[in-house]
Amino acid sequence: MMDLTDRQWVSYAVTHPFAGFEDMRWKKAGSVKIATAVVCLWFVVAILYDRLYGFQFYSVPDKIFNVIPYFVQTIVIFLTWTVGNWSVCTLLDGEGTMRNIYIYSAYALIPYVASLYLETFLSHFLIRDEYIFLQVIAYLGQGWTLLLLFSAIRSVHQYCFLKTIAAICLTVTAMAVMLFLLVMLLLLFEQVYVFAYSIYTEIAYRLKV
Amino acid sequence: MLLKQIAIAALAAALSLFLSGSVTAAAEEHYDVYHYDCWSEPVPSQAGYTAERAVSGNDLGVGNFSEPADIFRDSHDRIYIVDAGNDRIVVTDAKLETVEKVFDTFTMPDGSETTLNSPQGVYVAPETELLYIADYDNSRVLISDYEGSVQREITKPDPGLFSQDLTFLPQKVIADKAGNVYVVLGNITTGAAIFSSDGAFQGYYGANTVQTTPEVIVDHFWKMFSTDEMRSRQARTVPSGITNFDLDDEGFIYTCSQSTSQTKDTVKKLNAAGVDLFSPLGITWGDIRSYYDTNTNTNYQPRICDIEISDDKSINCLDMTTGRVFQYDKEGSLLFIFGSKSDQLGGFTEVTALESCGESIYVLDKQKNTVTVFTETAFGSLVHEATELYNAGYYEEALTPWYQVLQYDGNYVRAYEGIAAGLLVKGDQEGSMRYAKLADLNSRYNKAFEGYRQEWLSEHFTLAAAVVVLIAVTLTGLHFYRKKHRRHITKADTAERSEQP
Numbered sequence: 219m220m221d222l223t224d225r226q227w228v229s230y231a232v233t234h235p236f237a238g239f240e241d242m243r244w245k246k247a248g249s250v251k252i253a254t255a256v257v258c259l260w261f262v263v264a265i266l267y268d269r270l271y272g273f274q275f276y277s278v279p280d281k282i283f284n285v286i287p288y289f290v291q292t293i294v295i296f297l298t299w300t301v302g303n304w305s306v307c308t309l310l311d312g313e314g315t316m317r318n319i320y321i322y323s324a325y326a327l328i329p330y331v332a333s334l335y336l337e338t339f340l341s342h343f344l345i346r347d348e349y350i351f352l353q354v355i356a357y358l359g360q361g362w363t364l365l366l367l368f369s370a371i372r373s374v375h376q377y378c379f380l381k382t383i384a385a386i387c388l389t390v391t392a393m394a395v396m397l398f399l400l401v402m403l404l405l406l407f408e409q410v411y412v413f414a415y416s417i418y419t420e421i422a423y424r425l426k427v
Numbered sequence: 428m429l430l431k432q433i434a435i436a437a438l439a440a441a442l443s444l445f446l447s448g449s450v451t452a453a454a455e456e457h458y459d460v461y462h463y464d465c466w467s468e469p470v471p472s473q474a475g476y477t478a479e480r481a482v483s484g485n486d487l488g489v490g491n492f493s494e495p496a497d498i499f500r501d502s503h504d505r506i507y508i509v510d511a512g513n514d515r516i517v518v519t520d521a522k523l524e525t526v527e528k529v530f531d532t533f534t535m536p537d538g539s540e541t542t543l544n545s546p547q548g549v550y551v552a553p554e555t556e557l558l559y560i561a562d563y564d565n566s567r568v569l570i571s572d573y574e575g576s577v578q579r580e581i582t583k584p585d586p587g588l589f590s591q592d593l594t595f596l597p598q599k600v601i602a603d604k605a606g607n608v609y610v611v612l613g614n615i616t617t618g619a620a621i622f623s624s625d626g627a628f629q630g631y632y633g634a635n636t637v638q639t640t641p642e643v644i645v646d647h648f649w650k651m652f653s654t655d656e657m658r659s660r661q662a663r664t665v666p667s668g669i670t671n672f673d674l675d676d677e678g679f680i681y682t683c684s685q686s687t688s689q690t691k692d693t694v695k696k697l698n699a700a701g702v703d704l705f706s707p708l709g710i711t712w713g714d715i716r717s718y719y720d721t722n723t724n725t726n727y728q729p730r731i732c733d734i735e736i737s738d739d740k741s742i743n744c745l746d747m748t749t750g751r752v753f754q755y756d757k758e759g760s761l762l763f764i765f766g767s768k769s770d771q772l773g774g775f776t777e778v779t780a781l782e783s784c785g786e787s788i789y790v791l792d793k794q795k796n797t798v799t800v801f802t803e804t805a806f807g808s809l810v811h812e813a814t815e816l817y818n819a820g821y822y823e824e825a826l827t828p829w830y831q832v833l834q835y836d837g838n839y840v841r842a843y844e845g846i847a848a849g850l851l852v853k854g855d856q857e858g859s860m861r862y863a864k865l866a867d868l869n870s871r872y873n874k875a876f877e878g879y880r881q882e883w884l885s886e887h888f889t890l891a892a893a894v895v896v897l898i899a900v901t902l903t904g905l906h907f908y909r910k911k912h913r914r915h916i917t918k919a920d921t922a923e924r925s926e927q928p
Contacts, residue, residue, distance in 0.1 A: 277869050281466060
């Protein structure tokens with residue numbers, strides 16, 4: 219039973235919010251390739267959603283475009299979520315491996331990513347009076363993804379309801395700490411670079427004189 | 428033969444010169460003429476007004492002005508210049524060429540003579556033809572007829588109504604159709620004082636509100652813990668007082684407030700109840716970005732020191748900081764920016780007041796002691812024509828002038844908006860969508876797109892319906908095929924399962 223291909227597992231997990239990830243865990247299913255593809259598609263649609271939304275709803279300040287914020291808001295956030303969750307849950311008797319957390323979380327994102335694509339596409343055919351349709355799509359996508367994400371964390375670590383909530387809260391805290399440290403690291407490395415560069419210029423001057 | 432060719436060539440050259448001359452009619456200004464684009468960034472633009480000449484008191488033959496404070500045009504197109512330093516009011520014709528009258532002494536109702544003392548403002552009521560003079564240092568408002576005989580005098584109100592600790596220094600004055608007199612008083616932040624037609628003090632009108640800056644919030648926080656004695660020693664938070672005002676022919680009062688610390692309530696359009704009709708529009712009056720001076724390391728906020736509604740209902744605002752005039756249409760959209768701080772013609776040292784007269788705008792400079800006359804350029808008259816048609820709802824008729832405006836200045840964002848509206852009325856939804864996009868106006872694009880979509884659907888309904896049906900049929904087909912396939916699998920599964928135990 220449940221001999222599904224990788225692709226069939228995707229649709230099974232997404233359409234069965236309560237049992238899908240449990241079954242995946244039982245069958246040791248899930249593919250890193252598909253998970254990575256989902257995260258990449260999220261990155262792409264984050265840009266599309268901001269840039270190519272129907273003009274009747276939003277106008278885009280065309281003068282500035284910077285890809286870094288989109289990258290941080292999607293891929294970096296997702297990776298910190300994975301690492302943060304893994305580091306929190308190994309301490310809380312979670313059974314999930316980093317690979318599984320990565321795969322299950324990415325699968326849980328699918329409804330949200332799909333809703334972004336659908337919304338961006340439909341925004342070119344709807345007018346402002348029909349904005350409610352886009353809102354419904356957005357709410358459905360977000361709600362479904364939240365449900366799936368919860369179920370994914372519960373299944374991957376074999377937690378009870380309350381422990382899952384606690385784990386998610388702790389993960390968010392861990393993410394904040396990690397991002398803070400990342401920024402700090404970047405700033406420190408910049409100082410190290412400036413230091414090294416000033417030593418280099420100093421030596422270069424001495425050699426010349 | 429050769430002669431004929433030369434003649435033709437000369438004619439062509441002359442013609443091209445003439446044509447090019449008529450196209451580049453806007454004069455060269457000595458300052459940067461700019462306008463704001465749809466992203467609120469300043470971009471170079473064509474001049475709507477150009478400085479023609481500067482008129483001093485000497486030119487008029489009445490001796491130089493000294494610190495002139497106000498300029499006013501009455502319903503007969505006479506220009507009143509309030510010459511504060513010389514304690515007089517000079518009346519000239521509409522062109523500022525000949526002096527018609529100089530008011531320096533007035534006859535009081537009891538027959539005695541009286542003089543002005545540093546007058547700051549003048550107003551002439553179109554209904555009664557009475558002069559209202561804000562006689563600053565005499566602490567009174569004089570109401571006089573054109574012959575100079577005073578009808579009434581408004582002085583500091585009775586102690587019961589008006590605190591006697593307050594000074595009574597009238598700066599500007601206007602009177603509405605009912606004869607109520609509105610007076611802007613120095614050192615008063617609670618609005619303009621209203622006096623009824625018989626001179627009784629009625630109260631205040633159109634007070635500004637305090638802007639909630641971080642400083643104000645912090646102050647408020649500390650005041651919660653301080654005692655009454657401490658509070659009495661702290662600086663009070665008061666709104667900025669009104670600097671100047673004007674009345675339009677529908678009876679709305681426009682006020683302006685120059686403040687160095689407050690960016691709120693700089694320009695207001697007040698109805699009879701004192702409600703600001705401009706505040707929901709969220710317009711930034713004057714320069715959108717404050718001007719940073721590297722020499723003094725300070726940011727200069729615009730300080731609107733005078734406001735004036737011209738006959739075509741344009742709103743002219745005078746910015747004291749930069750010496751610029753900002754002209755808006757009646758909806759509050761920016762039309763032109765002109766003037767500067769400099770020594771040349773069209774530049775100012777310290778502006779105090781402005782007034783419009785037909786196609787001209789007169790700007791008064793307190794330190795140069797001159798009135799500078801700005802006249803409308805060809806571009807300016809084109810924009811005014813288009814704006815007037817557009818604001819009256821003649822979108823289609825405004826199309827031609829808007830297209831011409833774009834030939835002068837492709838950055839003029841209002842033209843794109845106007846063309847988008849005109850094309851929509853004309854039925855060209857696609858063109859309207861294109862121009863709405865260029866003007867960066869989502870709501871107008873939305874309207875055009877709605878029509879475009881409807882038209883497209885009614886034209887291609889069969890095609891659209893066919894595509895929808897085709898997609899539906901394919902999806903159901905696929906669904907059934909998969910279901911059959913899956914049942915096959917599950918059957919095999921169950922068979923396998925039943926064998927296991």
